[in-house]
Amino acid sequence: MITILETSALNTVQDLGRPGYRNLGVGTSGVMDHVALQVGNILLHNQPGDACIELQTYPFVLRFETAGSFAVTGIDADITLDGTPVLPWSVMTAAPEQMLRVGQPRAGARGYVCIAGGIDVPVVLGSRSTQLRGSFGGMDGRPLEAGDTLKTSGVTTPVAGYGAVPPTSILAAPGGQDSTVINLRAIPATDYALFTAQAHERLWHTQWRITPQSNRVGYRLSGAPLELHQRVELRSYGIVPGIVQVPPAGEPIVQLADANTAGGYPRIVTVIEADLWRLAQARIGARIRFHECTHQQGVAAMAPIEAYLDDLRMMVAHYRKSALRRTGAKPGDKA
Structure with missing residues (x-):
């Protein structure tokens, strides 16, 4: 469980979106940067569609009420846990009462606070994403506010201290x-x-x-x-x-x-x-x-992204397996 201590306008709970309802006038919503969310969920061994907090305005501060592993992706910014610097695109574990602060990005615009197990808000039309125009999904269909408490799955990983190379460093820009x-x-x-x-x-x-x-x-x-x-x-x-x-x-x-x-x-x-x-x-x-570009080139352009994510999955699996073997912990153990 986490509590929002400081937030500005337009920070919301989002997942990969709400497809399949456009014929009813319901847009997909979901994160703006699908790659950043997928990276966060892969790092935390989450399900691909687990929800996160999408940040558009800063600073943002939350408090962990229970222990939880997390990763902040999408941006390069000053990120601290109880004042100690935290690398973006990496996995850390917070103890109860510790505070996570995300400052103004040096690079990028939208940050993604991913928590092990995902943010647990009600599923509406197959998604936890906030639809601001329709005022549903996420946290009562609205942006997050100071004082909001969000449930998480309670899952923490006994493995931390590893991360991903940001996609901007791997994927060639057109x-x-x-x-x-x-x-x-x-x-x-x-x-x-x-x-x-x-x-x-x-x-x-x-x-x-x-x-x-x-x-x-x-x-x-x-x-x-x-x-x-x-x-x-x-x-x-x-x-x-x-x-x-x-x-x-x-x-x-x-x-x-x-x-x-x-x-x-x-x-x-x-x-x-x-x-x-x-x-x-x-x-x-x-x-x-x-x-x-052509349609064929557009379709082919997804291959490097999928390869990047597949390589990350393989790296995380190997790292977690090795670390768990060294510590004697089991995948389902609490940190």
Whole structure:
């Protein structure tokens, strides 16, 4: 069990999402950075879909009421346990009454506090994710507040002190390494041909800036407007994260985890699933650039991510087995 001592707006309980209900007008929600959550759950020997706390604003402080192993992934930040520095992307075990503090990130935007066994909140429509627009899931459908108490499974691991190499250090960025620009691969979408040749040129060569009018629903981008050959009216269509819509003003919107389930603005491209985690870690004011790819290339881009996660699973399994053998502990033992 943990108690939230300090938190700002928009920090919520999330898991891998709520698929299968878009036909009923219910979006998927879930974490913005699926890779960071999967890394945390692998490190802690959790189930893949166990829930965590997604941090968007800082500082964040919680107190462990019972012993618990944890990992903070997604960001590089000053993280302390009772004042002692803790490495991100690594497993530690807290004793009762110890306080975990996560400061402002040096790199990345969204942090994930993963607890052994996961955060135990009611399952709503197959998920523990918070759906803020519908006010359900997570902690009563709202952001976390100071004083909230969250149940955990009570499971702790007798093994700690190991971690993962962050995905940014392993997975090659499209367009090369450039710390000033976030490069994203995108596939021309259904309405791509409705835009002018000049709009196509601007789309692929503009460094788009993420505006303050951005959130988990979508990132609004600032840059030279993208123009249509002629004004069109489209029937509403289904929305998934990654679709880039262009409203009448001509500045794109990238749909994200809390995207609407339907929309009618022209679709110019779709950011591939393999790059959505990079977009999730982009801060307001950051610049992004789109790189054209095919559907086949987009599907193939998931392979390095799966290989990275598989390698991590193998490493964690070997490390835990070796450590348990040395200590004489059993996998189900409490720390």
